[in-house]
Amino acid sequence: MTQAETNWFDTPAPPPADEVLHVDVGGYEGPLDLLLDLARRQKVDLANISVLALAEQYLAFIDTVRERRIEVAADYLVMAAWLAYLKSRLMVPQAQGDDEPSGEMLAAMLQFRLKRLEAMRMAASRLMNRPRLGFQIYARGEPEPIEIARRSIWEASLYDLLKAYSSQRERGITAEYTPRLRTVWSLQDARDILQRLIGDSVEWVSLDAYLVDYLARPSERATVRASTFASSLELVRQGEIDIRQTETFGPLFMRRRRKEPR
Amino acid sequence: MIGMEDETGDVLRRSLRIVEALLFASAQPLRAADMAPYLGEGTDVNGLLLVLQAQYEGRGINLVRRGEGWAFRTAEDLGFLLRREEHETRPLSRAALETLSIIAYHQPATRAEIEEVRGVATGKGTLDLLMEAGWVRMRGRRRTAGRPVTYGTTEAFLDHFGLEALSDLPGLDELKGSGLLSGRLPAYLQIPLPFDGGLRDDEDPLDPSDLGDPEPEDGEI
């Protein structure tokens, strides 16, 4: 594809293409984490990364993942949209009187965020590598029971207090949980409506076309589809209608079965 | 302190530092044999211990022998001085912690109100303990049937938990934001605003007789 593609899989032992596609998006802690990982694979100082290449790599990655029908969290897609925008800003020269931030400015911002995240990661590992209490540095192993008068004899921290309060309030709640009631189309209702809608039509008409009035409310879509589909199978069994589907996940077509002259 | 300047002096100094650190960090007295593996082969650990003991003589802590083992201990003359202030520290029981937290948020709160939130009866000992600790006080009496005593927190409570005022207690969103409360809470769940002013409209001052008798006896009207 692009030069980018070769870059991000440019690891010491490049894995076969088949394996590459199995990259698990779930292994990343959000789009920024993924971007930082891709940027690192450019093997240059973060200050010198090509933001354009990075955007292309990210978009290619997300495309790959989506082709594999892997569920991609919304924030990855938001980032993809933003990067596509950034790409367009970088490739098209800024028109005069354009108030939008320039591509260079957006790129600098992204670079800043990547550098900042990497800096915090490095800081975290530097912290953990310090001689830590209880690991390389020790306190008195056998402290003597001398207590400072100002302190009370009871030990409790603000955290303990808040934890105690929160867990009590939560304890009270679980008992009162009531499941959300959903509207459900009964099979009988679905059957009646279907019978009425199909009427005597002997032309193939898609189920959704029949139900278009009923599908308006998104919250009811699932139950409307499920109940009418179940009812339609029943009607087929009883020889009332014919049903046809030409491809997987394609629309369902229905028509009244012609009464065979006996 | 260790007069030698040559290589032997450096080794000795280093060995002394190691013995010192080992004894300090150990949770029980150490025998010379326990320390030997940390030191060069053939090191005279007992000799080192005697040097160290001499160095700490007259200081606030001394190196003392306990049977076969050695340990740092507060100098005896200071032990007497410090023991005067000695307290036993114990973590607050869960019941006490829960009761205290309810009083903090819901004050002024009666015992019945505390029990309603907790869902269990609160032993009289729990409130006594919290009052003895100086964190909870009787504020007044609720102007309802039975005139139950209302409880609130004290200045010492604020002091201990590092709060400037009761309003420093985090609210619903902060408790959620920090993960202390789960996000799935019914909308009706409210966290009250702690009240720390003087007596509220529905509170009467305590009776003089209350001072010795915090809770109304059963049957009292």
Added chain:
Amino acid sequence: MIGMEDETGDVLRRSLRIVEALLFASAQPLRAADMAPYLGEGTDVNGLLLVLQAQYEGRGINLVRRGEGWAFRTAEDLGFLLRREEHETRPLSRAALETLSIIAYHQPATRAEIEEVRGVATGKGTLDLLMEAGWVRMRGRRRTAGRPVTYGTTEAFLDHFGLEALSDLPGLDELKGSGLLSGRLPAYLQIPLPFDGGLRDDEDPLDPSDLGDPEPEDGEI
């Protein structure tokens, strides 16, 4: 070591012994104010601490400063020797580690700011866990829309990571210089430093009065 032979010398020596004994007896750092009650009125506790620190320099145990507190700790260079086969009871997740370092370097930091740096929402239990470990605390509220709670590190954090003060955070100067600690926008604007004093100009004490207002979510990319 303390050359004076007169009465003042005796008092000084005695005070030093007391401070030494107190610090030795405690596993946690003590503040000068914790020790003052044991000493004569008007005693310069900080002066005593500096004398004591100098006396222990180069020994196997050192007197170290941890924020406002002071404690005896085994010498850093002996760490490799004393290292025990101890395992962390609960190793920190990467998310917790990053959150901790963001709070340490950017404090006071709100949850939205932490999330902006990490680019993901802070999972339930991350802040909770850091507070439980005693390393992070709620400091106050930012004086902006929604008045979000600000988080900062504790003295136990300094103690655990062997830092005298926040200014000792590794790489802090470098990060300051590169502008990576600035809040929301690129370097050239401003460079706030980790701040662990009292409340800052743009912070209010904690206050649950805005219960209804959710913390501002940061959906920004």
